[in-house]
Amino acid sequence: MAAPGIPPIRLGLIGTGLAVEKLHWPALRGLADRYAVTAFTDASAGQGRRFAEYSGTDPARAAVSRAALLARDDVDAVLVSVPIPNLYEVARDALAAGKDVFCEKPAGVDEQQAAAFLALAAGHPDRTFVVGENYFYRDDLRHARALLDDGAIGRLHLMAWRYAGQSVPRAGGFTGTPWRQRPQYRGGVHLDFGVHHIAQIRLLCGDVARVHGAVQTANSTIDAPSDLTLNLVFTGGAIGNYTASFPEIPVPPEPNEMRLYGTEGVLVLGGSEAERHVISSRTDATTRTTVFRGSDNGYRAELVDFADAVQFGVRPVGGVAQSVANALVVHGAFASADRAAALALDPVPGAGPVPLWRPRGSAGLFDGLPGQRSSSTASFAA
Numbered sequence: 284m285a286a287p288g289i290p291p292i293r294l295g296l297i298g299t300g301l302a303v304e305k306l307h308w309p310a311l312r313g314l315a316d317r318y319a320v321t322a323f324t325d326a327s328a329g330q331g332r333r334f335a336e337y338s339g340t341d342p343a344r345a346a347v348s349r350a351a352l353l354a355r356d357d358v359d360a361v362l363v364s365v366p367i368p369n370l371y372e373v374a375r376d377a378l379a380a381g382k383d384v385f386c387e388k389p390a391g392v393d394e395q396q397a398a399a400f401l402a403l404a405a406g407h408p409d410r411t412f413v414v415g416e417n418y419f420y421r422d423d424l425r426h427a428r429a430l431l432d433d434g435a436i437g438r439l440h441l442m443a444w445r446y447a448g449q450s451v452p453r454a455g456g457f458t459g460t461p462w463r464q465r466p467q468y469r470g471g472v473h474l475d476f477g478v479h480h481i482a483q484i485r486l487l488c489g490d491v492a493r494v495h496g497a498v499q500t501a502n503s504t505i506d507a508p509s510d511l512t513l514n515l516v517f518t519g520g521a522i523g524n525y526t527a528s529f530p531e532i533p534v535p536p537e538p539n540e541m542r543l544y545g546t547e548g549v550l551v552l553g554g555s556e557a558e559r560h561v562i563s564s565r566t567d568a569t570t571r572t573t574v575f576r577g578s579d580n581g582y583r584a585e586l587v588d589f590a591d592a593v594q595f596g597v598r599p600v601g602g603v604a605q606s607v608a609n610a611l612v613v614h615g616a617f618a619s620a621d622r623a624a625a626l627a628l629d630p631v632p633g634a635g636p637v638p639l640w641r642p643r644g645s646a647g648l649f650d651g652l653p654g655q656r657s658s659s660t661a662s663f664a665a
């Protein structure tokens with residue numbers, strides 16, 4: 284994973300809010316051989332100071348504005364982690380300044396901006412430009428994808444996934460940010476959080492050919508629909524349903540499991556970040572369960588992939604087109620709900636099936652990665 288003899292990428296951070304504190308910095312801290320934070324800026328000076336304190340970064344590395352940060356020669360690449368409505372303009376300016384760019388998701392507040400993200404990438408072919416999607420890098424999901432590729436459940440014909448969880452503003456949590464409560468982007472929580480689920484669906488089931496969505500508003504703390512139910516037809520022929528609900532009342536614990544039904548078996552994916560499981564069953568009612576512990580949600584691996592792209596010219600899995608394809612499923616779902624009709628989705632140029640990420644130079648899925656895995660077998664035969 285390390286890049287011997289190659290100096291770390293000099294990284295500038297634009298936006299140092301919750302995602303940096305909870306997700307990016309913990310990953311960057313463990314990747315000192317790949318990244319050195321040489322500058323940071325945040326619209327809130329207090330937020331910048333907070334970053335300097337918990338990360339131990341020299342406060343003198345604070346830039347007064349994004350223009351000042353982008354003008355610095357000691358910044359090779361930029362991590363853009365600002366609220367969703369501001370992502371595009373910041374990524375655009377960073378590319379114009381000649382930086383490589385890792386921009387947070389989603390790729391587009393609406394269909395028009397999704398197209399603008401694609402045009403932006405096309406206009407900067409000499410730069411590495413990624414709109415992050417950490418789910419493409421999750422160990423459990425990559426394991427499940429490898430099982431599917433190996434034919435473990437035969438031909439996938441049905442996907443079923445219901446995800447429900449209370450969402451109320453919590454101080455210090457993602458739901459506490461005002462821009463999420465009054466979203467200035469189509470889809471609200473379904474574009475912010477649900478887009479990761481769409482990435483998971485696309486990674487495992489392939490591209491989406493048709494959507495038929497319906498939405499409901501049942502959470503007074505979010506100025507956007509809390510419920511989405513979405514029927515899907517995949518380009519490979521499988522069908523599926525994804526239903527997501529973020530009510531303000533507590534809901535009884537739900538398994539929130541994704542189930543993939545094939546002609547030769549079934550895959551069940553569940554658990555939480557601390558412990559995820561993938562259960563593969565066969566026609567003889569035997570199961571093999573693999574449990575994943577101690578790995579993050581893919582944040583470390585997505586930054587490794589970006590570094591490999593910048594330093595070695597590797598084509599990153601989470602390119603802009605893949606993130607646009609994810610966002611367009613959400614936008615298609617909402618457009619379909621508005622029209623009360625099923626909607627065909629056009630293929631996104633440069634996207635297609637999501638590639639399966641493996642550590643660079645490795646044939647295995649997990650070589651050199653942190654995290655533990657254990658497997659067991661059982662039977663559910665009567």
Ligand SMILES: NC(=O)c1ccc[n+]([C@@H]2O[C@H](COP(=O)([O-])OP(=O)(O)OC[C@H]3O[C@@H](n4cnc5c(N)ncnc54)[C@H](O)[C@@H]3O)[C@@H](O)[C@H]2O)c1
Pocket residue numbers: 297298299300301302303306324325326327330349364365366367369370373387388389415417457460475
């Ligand atoms: N991949 C994931 O799992 C994941 C999780 C959470 C958030 N995110 C993404 O990360 C981004 C940030 O989310 P967050 O939860 O950290 O939000 P946040 O509000 O906690 O942080 C955003 C920060 O950006 C600053 N800011 C706003 N506009 C700015 C500008 N123009 N220039 C510089 N700084 C600016 C704000 O002051 C704030 O500190 C969002 O795009 C979100 O979609 C991704």
